[in-house]
Amino acid sequence: MQQLDALTREAVSLAGGARRVIPILTAKETEVGRQMQICNSCRYCEGFCAVFPAMTRRLEFGKADIHFLANLCHNCGACLHACQYAPPHEFAVNVPKAMAEVRGQTYVDYAWPPALGTLYQRNGLTLSVALAAALALFLIMAVAAQGTLWNAKLGGNFYRLFPHNLLVGMFAPVFGFAALALAMGVRRFWRDITPATSGAALSGPAAAEATDTVLRLKYLGGGHGEGCNNEDDAFSLARRRFHHFTFYGFMLCFLATSVATLYHYALGWTAPYELPSLPKLLGVAGGVSLLVGTAGLWRLNRQRHPLHGDLAQKPMDLGFIALLFFTSASGLALWLGRSTPALALLLCLHLGAVMALFATLPYGKFAHGIFRTASLLRHATEKRQPSPVGLADD
Ligand code: SF4
Ligand code: SF4
Structure with a gap:
């Protein structure tokens, strides 16, 4: 085939x-x-x-x-x-x-770049290699800096192990490349699908409708609002709910990092931040939400009816869910264990997970949200145009 x-x-x-x-x-x-x-x-x-x-x-x-x-x-x-x-x-x-x-x-x-498209095809392996490499990198760096992963003299401050500027220098290029790769890919997708539709210009109402559809995950409601089918004929809103936990958990964690960046550069308030600071509140809420969402999605995916989809994509789906779960679990563990001798080890685990996640964002399941959003925007745009075959639209 x-x-x-x-x-x-x-x-x-x-x-x-x-x-x-x-x-x-x-x-x-x-x-x-x-x-x-x-x-x-x-x-x-x-x-x-x-x-x-x-x-x-x-x-x-x-x-x-x-x-x-x-x-x-x-x-x-x-x-x-x-x-x-x-x-x-x-x-x-x-x-x-x-x-x-x-x-x-x-x-x-x-x-984008096209040669890296093959990373989708053996995605379970891609994620495993990325995670192993990122973990090894931070573990080696920690041992080189402190001579130990246990009971390092950090006093609860992880910047004593990895200075702020070092982390920014490592993470910013990886995240920037991931954002660029996703943008280039969806740009080409958008160009390709536009001539297939009415070709009409984007409008405010169309963008508002697409945004609302994405944020509510309207089409995981089954059309009647009672939900999807997962393992059988029964309707369930569980997939929609766990997607929401995952999506909003991810966004809260992203927001926590953005607020922390603002604190650092604009206000001169340096990490670590404690409760009830805004970055910590957002980060903890996002981490817990991600844990709940990914655990639920994992269970639903494992139970999914085999006729529903492409079984070859299972490693990509489950690998991404597992990596998100590990990222949030290691982040929460780092926060809870910040005053223990395990701080250096927990920090390496969390940084390795985040680095692997960033590096594989454009070549794994994350991409489905980007391409689906573009398609929903295209649909919201073309449905506002007269039907080319003369039929009324939804
Ligand atoms: S086409 Fe896709 S989204 Fe629409 S009802 Fe079928 S499975 Fe659901
Ligand atoms: S043929 Fe298509 S439209 Fe008709 S019931 Fe089957 S999936 Fe639905």
């Missing part, structure tokens, strides 16, 4: 002496196109999510349309459990699985 994908990814036309690359659908994209043609005749699932209203604006599905729809799908499972044509029916309609397989391919295709 992979060979077929490679062979069909593009064709080169030499008509008229000009070299022109014609996008040809991969086998996975062809399968999404086939299923969308069936769904477009059926339309039973029209109210479930944004995918089906976006589908009804199209009579044919080109490469860009399929990339757009694949990243619009939240893999909630509702359309699989509702479908009369799902396996074992001969039509074998399984929209979440078909979309998940193309979505995984788009992460590789839009990665």
Whole structure:
């Protein structure tokens, strides 16, 4: 199948002496196109999510349309459990699985720099190597500086082990590169999917709707507000809730770091900060929220119905969840153990986790939030335009 994908990814036309690359659908994209043609005749699932209203604006599905729809799908499972044509029916309609397989391919295709797209493909290994390397780096640095990882003379102040400027010098370039790589990838994705839609300019209302949809995770509500299907036909809001714990936990931790940076540079207040300082309040609340969210997502992912998605992505999903969990757990442990002989060891564990997380952000599961947000914005934009096939929109 992979060979077929490679062979069909593009064709080169030499008509008229000009070299022109014609996008040809991969086998996975062809399968999404086939299923969308069936769904477009059926339309039973029209109210479930944004995918089906976006589908009804199209009579044919080109490469860009399929990339757009694949990243619009939240893999909630509702359309699989509702479908009369799902396996074992001969039509074998399984929209979440078909979309998940193309979505995984788009992460590789839009990665920047392109050569690093392969990191998505063996993502469990990528995360493991990144974490091992980052942990080793900080453990070696700590031993070199203090001669020990236990009972180092730090007096509860981790800057005595790793000075502030050293940490900024190490983390800022890695984070900056991750942000650049994600921005470059989503920029190319956005350009590709725009001609496939109306091409209309962004508007304030469209941006507001997309933001609201993202922040509420509207499409993990199953279309009726009762939630997704996970392991069976039952609806559950658990996936939406645990995503919220994870997302807002991550954002609170990010905010804590931003406030601490402001304290340091603008106010001259240096870390460590204690309760009830704002960075500490935000950091502890974010860390606990991340722990709860990732533990819940891990359990739900392990129980997910095998027909729902791309099983090849499991290591990427679980690896990212585990790395987030380890990052928050080590951060909380560092705070609780700051006055113990274990401070240097706990600090190395937390810094190693954060460094591995930053370094792999553009090449792992984190990317799904970026590409899905772009697709939701595209959908909110095009739905405000007249339907190109003359049908009313949602
Ligand atoms: S998933 Fe099945 S039930 Fe839903 S629109 Fe497609 S064919 Fe119809
Ligand atoms: S799995 Fe959920 S989000 Fe994806 S197409 Fe089906 S109903 Fe929509």
